[in-house]
Each structure stands twice: as C-alpha cells, then as structure tokens.
Amino acid sequence: QITLKESGPTLVKPTQTLTLTCTFSGFSLSTSGVGVGWIRQPPGKALEWLALIYWDDDKRYSPSLKSRLTITKDTSKNQVVLTMTNMDPVDTATYYCAHSTGYSDYWGQGTLVTVSS
Amino acid sequence: EIVMTQSPATLSVSPGERATLSCRASQSVSSNLAWYQQKPGQAPRLLIYGASTRATGIPARFSGSGSGTEFTLTISSLQSEDFAVYYCQQYNNWPSTFGQGTKVEIK
Numbered sequence: 001q002i003t004l005k006e007s008g009p010t011l012v013k014p015t016q017t018l019t020l021t022c023t024f025s026g027f028s029l030s031t032s033g034v035g036v037g038w039i040r041q042p043p044g045k046a047l048e049w050l051a052l053i054y055w056d057d058d059k060r061y062s063p064s065l066k067s068r069l070t071i072t073k074d075t076s077k078n079q080v081v082l083t084m085t086n087m088d089p090v091d092t093a094t095y096y097c098a099h100s101t102g103y104s105d106y107w108g109q110g111t112l113v114t115v116s117s
Numbered sequence: 118e119i120v121m122t123q124s125p126a127t128l129s130v131s132p133g134e135r136a137t138l139s140c141r142a143s144q145s146v147s148s149n150l151a152w153y154q155q156k157p158g159q160a161p162r163l164l165i166y167g168a169s170t171r172a173t174g175i176p177a178r179f180s181g182s183g184s185g186t187e188f189t190l191t192i193s194s195l196q197s198e199d200f201a202v203y204y205c206q207q208y209n210n211w212p213s214t215f216g217q218g219t220k221v222e223i224k
Contacts (some may be wrong), residue, residue, distance in 0.1 A: 062212050
C-alpha cells in the first residue's frame with residue numbers, strides 16, 4: 001500500500017524560506033521510473049506542478065519558479081524535501097506531494113501553507 | 118509551456134444523466150493525458166491515464182478518449198458521488214500542466 005504525507009509549517013512570513021517534507025511508504029525511490037513530485041493549489045484555484053525528482057536524481061522544476069525551488073531526496077529515509085525561498089502571500093496554497101510516473105496515482109493529503117506577516 | 122483548456126467551466130447535470138467534459142492542449146501531447154477528480158477538502162484522485170486507461174478501482178462509467186490535442190472524459194450515468202471538480206493533466210512535456218478544471222454540479 002502506497003502512502004505519502006506532507007509535513008512542514010502551516011504559517012510562514014513573507015521573505016522566509018519554506019521547507020516541506022514528503023514521507024512515503026509502499027515504494028522505493030530507487031526503483032527505475034519512479035518519481036515524487038510537489039503540486040500546489042491556491043484556495044479555490046487550479047493545480048500547479050512545482051517540482052519532480054526521479055529515482056536517478058533527475059530533477060525538474062517549474063520554469064516560472066525554478067530560481068526559488070530546490071528538491072532533494074533521501075532514499076534511506078523515504079523522504080523528499082522541497083524548499084521554496086522568498087515566500088510571498090501569493091504562495092498561500094495547499095501543497096501536495098505525489099508518487100509520479102508522469103501521471104500521479106498516489107497523493108498525500110496535502111498541507112495548507114499560509115504566507116502572512 | 119503547454120496550455121490545457123477545459124470546457125465547460127461548470128456543467129450542470131441531473132443524476133443518472135451522461136456528462137461529457139472536454140480538454141484541449143495547445144500542442145500535441147500524444148496520449149500522455151490524465152484525468153483527476155477532486156472533491157472539497159480532498160486530494161485529487163487519478164481516474165484515467167494514457168488518455169483512456171482507467172486507474173485501479175475506477176468504475177466503468179468513467180471513460181476517456183482522444184489523442185493529440187483533443188480529449189474527452191465521459192461519465193455515462195452520474196452518481197451522487199461523482200459531483201466534483203475534474204482536472205486534465207498533460208505529462209508529455211515538462212512542465213506538466215493542468216487544466217483549470219470543470220465543476221460538475223447537480224442540476
């Protein structure tokens with residue numbers, strides 16, 4: 001059974017750096033073809049891909065956010081970490097991590113991050 | 118970046134009726150197209166991948182079709198649990214992109 005769960009702060013101040021951790025079970029991020037990604041959804045709005053890391057450490061970033069994002073993996077801990085710098089109120093959203101092989105068949109429950117002073 | 122356009126924005130349907138949702142890509146995505154269902158307060162759920170393959174556990178009333186730039190999700194007979202927002206996603210090119218969603222509401 002594949003599960004994923006996001007963890008991190010629920011409130012960050014403008015200009016701060018956000019660090020989110022995705023802890024997963026039921027699969028290995030060292031298996032060929034497997035990836036874990038981060039997707040966000042502002043309240044009442046659509047989904048937006050942020051970043052994706054593959055089993056071979058290939059990393060993909062949203063072009064519009066690339067300068068602010070870093071994605072890493074710790075295969076031994078079954079974790080993927082996303083950092084986003086210089087947070088702004090427009091970054092307020094629910095952040096999801098997902099198991100991905102192109103499409104995303106398993107998702108975490110999401111974590112709402114509010115950016116406010 | 119490939120732009121995904123979904124129509125209509127809102128679809129009002131009576132239970133038991135058929136619902137047809139459309140998704141158009143700004144350039145060809147081959148068959149690398151997925152559909153998701155999202156209910157309030159929940160994460161998206163994968164319904165269809167590869168444009169037409171149902172994900173595990175998805176009822177047969179959900180079907181997907183299309184290739185290239187034009188795609189359709191059909192719900193043959195709407196059940197009460199099907200009223201939700203539906204998103205398409207292309208994963209042919211990075212960045213993967215989602216449509217803006219179609220809300221299926223009770224008529």
